[in-house]
Amino acid sequence: MISKKMENMVANSSAIRAMFEEGNRLAKLYGAENVYDFSLGNPNVPAPDAVKKAILDILEEEDPVALHGYTNSNAGYEDVRQAVADSLNDRFGTAFSAHNITMTVGAAGGLNVILKALLNPGDEVITFAPYFGEYRSYVNNYDGVLIAVSPNTVDFQPKLDEFEEKITPKTRAVIVNTPNNPTGVVYSEETILKIAAILEKKQKEYQTDIYLISDEPYRELAYDGVEVPYLTKYYANTIVGYSYSKSLSLPGERIGYLVIPDEAADSENLIAAANVANRILGFVNAPTLQQKIVKACLNEKTDISYYNRNRETLYQGLKESGYTCIKPEGAFYLFVKSPVEDEKAFVQAAKKYNILVVPGSSFGCPGYVRIAYCVAYETIVNALPKFALLAEEYK
Amino acid sequence: MISKKMENMVANSSAIRAMFEEGNRLAKLYGAENVYDFSLGNPNVPAPDAVKKAILDILEEEDPVALHGYTNSNAGYEDVRQAVADSLNDRFGTAFSAHNITMTVGAAGGLNVILKALLNPGDEVITFAPYFGEYRSYVNNYDGVLIAVSPNTVDFQPKLDEFEEKITPKTRAVIVNTPNNPTGVVYSEETILKIAAILEKKQKEYQTDIYLISDEPYRELAYDGVEVPYLTKYYANTIVGYSYSKSLSLPGERIGYLVIPDEAADSENLIAAANVANRILGFVNAPTLQQKIVKACLNEKTDISYYNRNRETLYQGLKESGYTCIKPEGAFYLFVKSPVEDEKAFVQAAKKYNILVVPGSSFGCPGYVRIAYCVAYETIVNALPKFALLAEEYK
Numbered sequence: 097m098i099s100k101k102m103e104n105m106v107a108n109s110s111a112i113r114a115m116f117e118e119g120n121r122l123a124k125l126y127g128a129e130n131v132y133d134f135s136l137g138n139p140n141v142p143a144p145d146a147v148k149k150a151i152l153d154i155l156e157e158e159d160p161v162a163l164h165g166y167t168n169s170n171a172g173y174e175d176v177r178q179a180v181a182d183s184l185n186d187r188f189g190t191a192f193s194a195h196n197i198t199m200t201v202g203a204a205g206g207l208n209v210i211l212k213a214l215l216n217p218g219d220e221v222i223t224f225a226p227y228f229g230e231y232r233s234y235v236n237n238y239d240g241v242l243i244a245v246s247p248n249t250v251d252f253q254p255k256l257d258e259f260e261e262k263i264t265p266k267t268r269a270v271i272v273n274t275p276n277n278p279t280g281v282v283y284s285e286e287t288i289l290k291i292a293a294i295l296e297k298k299q300k301e302y303q304t305d306i307y308l309i310s311d312e313p314y315r316e317l318a319y320d321g322v323e324v325p326y327l328t329k330y331y332a333n334t335i336v337g338y339s340y341s342k343s344l345s346l347p348g349e350r351i352g353y354l355v356i357p358d359e360a361a362d363s364e365n366l367i368a369a370a371n372v373a374n375r376i377l378g379f380v381n382a383p384t385l386q387q388k389i390v391k392a393c394l395n396e397k398t399d400i401s402y403y404n405r406n407r408e409t410l411y412q413g414l415k416e417s418g419y420t421c422i423k424p425e426g427a428f429y430l431f432v433k434s435p436v437e438d439e440k441a442f443v444q445a446a447k448k449y450n451i452l453v454v455p456g457s458s459f460g461c462p463g464y465v466r467i468a469y470c471v472a473y474e475t476i477v478n479a480l481p482k483f484a485l486l487a488e489e490y491k
Numbered sequence: 492m493i494s495k496k497m498e499n500m501v502a503n504s505s506a507i508r509a510m511f512e513e514g515n516r517l518a519k520l521y522g523a524e525n526v527y528d529f530s531l532g533n534p535n536v537p538a539p540d541a542v543k544k545a546i547l548d549i550l551e552e553e554d555p556v557a558l559h560g561y562t563n564s565n566a567g568y569e570d571v572r573q574a575v576a577d578s579l580n581d582r583f584g585t586a587f588s589a590h591n592i593t594m595t596v597g598a599a600g601g602l603n604v605i606l607k608a609l610l611n612p613g614d615e616v617i618t619f620a621p622y623f624g625e626y627r628s629y630v631n632n633y634d635g636v637l638i639a640v641s642p643n644t645v646d647f648q649p650k651l652d653e654f655e656e657k658i659t660p661k662t663r664a665v666i667v668n669t670p671n672n673p674t675g676v677v678y679s680e681e682t683i684l685k686i687a688a689i690l691e692k693k694q695k696e697y698q699t700d701i702y703l704i705s706d707e708p709y710r711e712l713a714y715d716g717v718e719v720p721y722l723t724k725y726y727a728n729t730i731v732g733y734s735y736s737k738s739l740s741l742p743g744e745r746i747g748y749l750v751i752p753d754e755a756a757d758s759e760n761l762i763a764a765a766n767v768a769n770r771i772l773g774f775v776n777a778p779t780l781q782q783k784i785v786k787a788c789l790n791e792k793t794d795i796s797y798y799n800r801n802r803e804t805l806y807q808g809l810k811e812s813g814y815t816c817i818k819p820e821g822a823f824y825l826f827v828k829s830p831v832e833d834e835k836a837f838v839q840a841a842k843k844y845n846i847l848v849v850p851g852s853s854f855g856c857p858g859y860v861r862i863a864y865c866v867a868y869e870t871i872v873n874a875l876p877k878f879a880l881l882a883e884e885y886k
Contacts, residue, residue, distance in 0.1 A: 097700065097757055098764040099611050099633070105771065106763045120563060142555040151550060160537040164741045168515060201596060201745070201773060208773035212632075216494050233771035237607075238494070305492065346559045348779030350596070350745075362492055368501045369493040376500065376628035378596060378603035383778045384743030 105233065119452050126450060132479035134467040135452040137277060137428065141402045141470070143345040150392035154385065164384060170375040171367075172199030172353075172382050176391045180353055183394045188326040190357075198354040198370045199382035202347070203313045203339035206354045207234050208377060210309060210335055211269075213369035215240040219268035224254045225460035226431065228277050228311075240268065247461040251422060252279040252431065256290050263298045269307040270295065275314040275324065278459045278466035279431040280407075280424020282318055285325045292331040305333055305361040313339040313352070314427040316398040319407060322425045332359040335366075340390050342428075343398045351386035403428045406469040406476055413480035417487040428470040431456070435490035439465050445489060449482040500628065514847050521845060527874035529862040530847040532672060532823065536797050536865070538740040545787035549780065558783070562776040565769045566762075567594030567748075571786045575748055578789045583721040591752055593765045594777035596745040598708045598734035602629050603772060605704060605730055605749055606664075608764035610635040614663035619649045620855035621826065623672050623706070635663065642856040646817060647674040647826065651685050658693045664702040665690065670709040670719065673854045673861035674826040675802075675819020677713055680720045687726040700728055700756040708734040708747070709822040711793040714802060717820045727754040730761075735785050737823075738793045746781035798823045801864040801871055808875035812882040823865040826851070830885035834860050840884060844877040 098106065119133035154163065167173050177194035184190050200206035215221070217239035223231050225247040235242045243262050248255045254272075272291070274283040283291075295306050310327040315338065318324050328334040339352030356367050374381065381387075410430060411423050420433035432453075434442040439455045439462060446453055446465075456464030469476060493501065514528035549558065562568050572589035579585050595601035610616070612634035618626050620642040630637045638657050643650045649667075667686070669678040678686075690701050705722040710733065713719050723729040734747030751762050769776065776782075805825060806818050815828035827848075829837040834850045834857055841848055841860075851859030864871060 098608050098760050101611075102608050102764040102768065105767050106760065109763070109767055117563065136561070138561050140556055140560075143559050147559075148550055148555070151546065155543055155546060160543070161535055161740070164538050164542075164743050165535075166531070166533050166742045168512065202775060204770075204773035204775050206773070213493050213497050216496075230771065234773070237771065345556070347561045348559050348776060350775065350778050365493050365501065368504070369497040372500050372504055373497065375599075376625065376632065377772065378599035378601070378629070379773075380597060380599050380745065381743060383745050383781065385780070386778065 101236070115452050115454055122450055122452075130450055132449070132451045132475055132482060134469065134471060135454050137468050137470060139342055139345045139347060139428070139470050140472065141345055141399060144393065144396050144399070146393045146396050147344060147346070147389055150389045151385070153392065154388050158388070163388070167381040167384060167387070170371045170381050171197070173384070173387050176387045179391045179394055184355070188329065190326065190328060192355060192357065195367065196356055196358065198356065198367070198374060199387050200352050200354055200374065201379045201382055202341060202350040203311060203337045203352045204230065205350065205379050205382070206337040206339070206352050207309070207311060208237060209370050209373045209379070210337065210354055211235060211238050211240065212373040212377060213366055214268055214307060218266065220264060220266045221269045221271060222259065222262055222267060223271040224259070226252070226278050226456060226464070227271070227460055228273060229458050229460070231271055244460045249464075252276070252281045253283065253287055254291065256294065259291070260294045260298070263294070263306070265302040265304060267298070267304070267306050269309050271309045271311055272327070273311045275318055275426025277314065277427055278429045278454070278456070279422070280427045280429045281422070282322050282324055282425040285323070288325045288327060288330050295331060295333070307360070308334045310334060310336045312336060313342050316343040317400055317403060317428060318426040319400065319404050320425060324426065328355065328357050328359070332357070333361055335360060344390065344393055344396065346386070349383065349386045351382055351390055403470065406471065406473060409473070410467065410469050410476050410480075413476070414483060417480070417484040418491070419483070419487060428468060430467045430469060431464050432467055434463055434465055435487065437463055439463050446486055449486055451479060451482055451486065496631070510847050510849055517845055517847070526845045526847070527870055527877060528847045529864065529866060530849050532863050532865060534737055534740040534742060534823075534865050535867065536740055536794060539788065539791050539794070541788045541791050542739060542741070542784055545784045546780070548787065549783050553783070559779060562779060562782070565766045565776050566592070567777050568779070568782050571782045574786045574789055579750070583724065585721065585723060587750060587752065590762065591750055593749040593751065593762070593769060594782050595747050595749055595769065596774045596777055597736060597742070598706060598732045598747045599625065600745065600774050600777070601732040601734070601747050601749045602704070602706060603632060604765050604768045604774070605732065606630060606633050606635065607768040607772060608761055609663055609702060613661065615659060615661045616664045616666060617654065617657055617662060618666040619654070621647070621673050621851060621859070622666070622855055623668060624853050624855070626666055639855045647671070647676045648678065648682055649686065651689065654686070655689045655693070658689070658701070660697045660699060662693070662699070662701050664704050666704045666706055667722070668706045670713055670821025672709065672822055673824045673849070673851070674817070675822045675824045676817070677717050677719055677820040680718070683720050683722060683725050690726060690728070702755070703729045705729060705731045707731060708737050711738040712795055712798060712823060713821040714795065714799050715820060719821065723750065723752050723754070727752070728756055730755060739785065739788055739791065741781070744778065744781045746777055746785055798865065801866070801868060804868070805862065805864050805871050805875075808871070809878060812875070812879040814878070814882060823863060825862040825864060826859050827862055829858055829860055830882065832858055834858050841881055844881055846874060846877055846881065
């Protein structure tokens with residue numbers, strides 16, 4: 097008998113994963129080139145050549161005992177953390193040092209670490225629908241309660257009035273994700289300033305510390321010259337979670353980091369707690385070879401032109417077929433309005449054309465579907481006529 | 492403010508880690524060659540050449556998108572899991588398939604995954620002192636209660652009468668670790684049969700399923716031709732946790748696996764729950780490059796001759812100086828009786844000679860200290876005269 101908490105989890109196991117496995121099944125039946133699998137955010141731009149070069153250099157130069165051994169600190173190699181801090185300071189004018197950086201097993205590992213460090217049972221964590229469904233699982237791991245602000249389907253910027261109303265004395269943290277999965281929106285500086293102002297006001301009112309957790313694996317995937325603000329500069333109690341999954345196309349390798357600035361309330365304790373949580377949750381330390389790889393590749397620019405061409409092609413094509421969708425400025429997702437209210441029925445209909453997309457209900461936003469365009473360009477070109485045929489069914 | 496559960500953790504942060512950091516400090520002051528740091532189980536036998544060769548081959552042959560991308564299943568690559576299953580079947584006459592294998596972020600990740608899958612708040616988990624202190628943290632993560640059977644200081648085999656008495660209707664699992672950290676003992680087949688018989692009896696009496704979790708990162712480190720029984724063959728409700736940290740000297744890379752046999756009660760649900768727990772705890776999947784490395788290196792024999800020479804030299808030397816200690820058959824630890832009841836005072840005294848060892852209280856066994864002999868042979872040779880001088884203080 098499995099634990100009660102896991103019973104629910106297993107029963108409602110990720111719709112995204114199920115779709116991905118469905119895609120593999122259809123590919124075996126019809127051939128991969130005849131399946132248009134837009135379901136999983138698995139980057140298909142290869143890791144830059146610098147990654148392979150880094151691995152070869154590291155194998156040549158590093159002593160294997162040091163390379164593959166436990167790191168001195170559970171937070172990771174000090175030189176790697178210093179290099180990450182220096183890089184952030186160069187880019188954003190921040191003032192971090194190695195001390196503020198904890199290397200983590202991807203962003204998912206980092207979120208688990210910081211939530212374990214922060215949450216007491218019953219603590220509330222606010223996020224904005226549509227949101228990455230795993231946030232609910234991560235918060236539930238530590239007996240917190242996820243409170244979702246309802247989606248603003250006009251432009252998918254956060255509904256700030258509802259946000260303010262939903263903050264209570266039990267609100268421990270707010271998770272934002274910009275550029276956003278599943279909508280692709282980037283929060284403007286104006287939005288960030290307003291969120292910060294609301295939080296400052298509520299902290300004073302309730303005499304609590306409310307941490308703003310910025311989950312930013314898509315930071316480097318921003319188009320049209322859009323700037324992605326660095327949130328620690330707007331609000332002191334900000335914690336940043338980052339990952340190289342999308343920026344260096346290393347999602348399977350599990351490497352990212354947390355930033356806990358000195359300015360955050362109780363930062364010394366928080367940093368110590370993150371260190372211990374990293375260890376006792378079983379991560380122990382972020383994979384050592386990967387830490388060294390990211391240090392070597394810190395200045396690699398993500399080649400976003402590939403995703404951008406997909407974005408433009410897909411967006412234009414869907415608009416021409418009459419679909420409703422905002423043009424996303426970041427990440428690699430389109431969030432498209434379903435022609436029928438029950439988007440799960442639309443998802444089923446799409447399968448007839450070997451098109452796989454994810455229902456918006458998985459992100460707390462029914463009536464929409466998520467289309468991940470981290471796929472081959474040809475997949476998009478070949479899928480568009482099918483999307484057109486699918487649209488015809490609803491006219 | 493950090494969470495209440497973490498407050499305790501941070502306050503009592505690992506004595507092992509603190510000692511390791513002390514070792515680095517002394518090394519900076521006195522030179523590493525003049526510090527005898529026996530505190531951390533960080534393998535100093537390098538990873539076999541086959542690991543480097545495997546990485547080079549993989550980089551040449553594999554498509555980077557497949558290599559560094561998320562795996563299809565959170566349990567890991569199917570071919571890797573099948574290869575692990577085949578290897579176990581060859582070695583132990585078991586009948587596992589890919590289905591029964593979940594690749595994990597080290598053994599620590601695997602233990603967290605299986606405990607999350609199993610434990611309801613208040614469930615009891617029994618282990619045998621002396622035990623790896625992290626078991627308490629892992630069980631606490633899921634609001635279980637760790638119950639320790641008191642140590643048998645004659646030969647450190649488990650006290651079976653006390654074990655039987657400590658099993659209650661709330662007992663969900665038993666964790667065994669053989670070869671053992673910190674004592675180095677290997678449980679005999681006779682011991683295993685008795686443990687299994689007790690568990691079968693109690694399962695019937697209470698009408699519960701009690702899972703035997705075999706934590707075996709030290710399986711390959713067994714000396715004098717001692718055999719390490721494979722526990723699934725003795726008890727149906729056995730789950731095995733393994734790691735390549737010690738066998739391939741890859742502790743920093745975070746790679747291991749869980750075995751959940753078909754014979755285990757509710758195995759289908761347990762396997763599904765482990766899969767989901769692997770994802771939602773933030774591991775997502777075990778690091779992909781490492782999965783491929785272990786597949787390529789499955790037939791590598793761990794070179795234990797290095798550790799064995801250290802074992803013999805240290806054991807003989809300490810005995811000659813009058814220390815009391817059983818001769819360990821496995822792992823890379825000696826568990827030595829402190830000349831004074833308060834072993835922490837002995838640990839402090841040892842520091843005067845730049846000797847670093849870990850107090851047995853960290854393992855639930857005061858009055859003893861753990862000496863990790865995964866160090867350079869010269870370290871042992873140079874430390875023995877210091878151990879002799881230290882022993883003189885107590886005569």
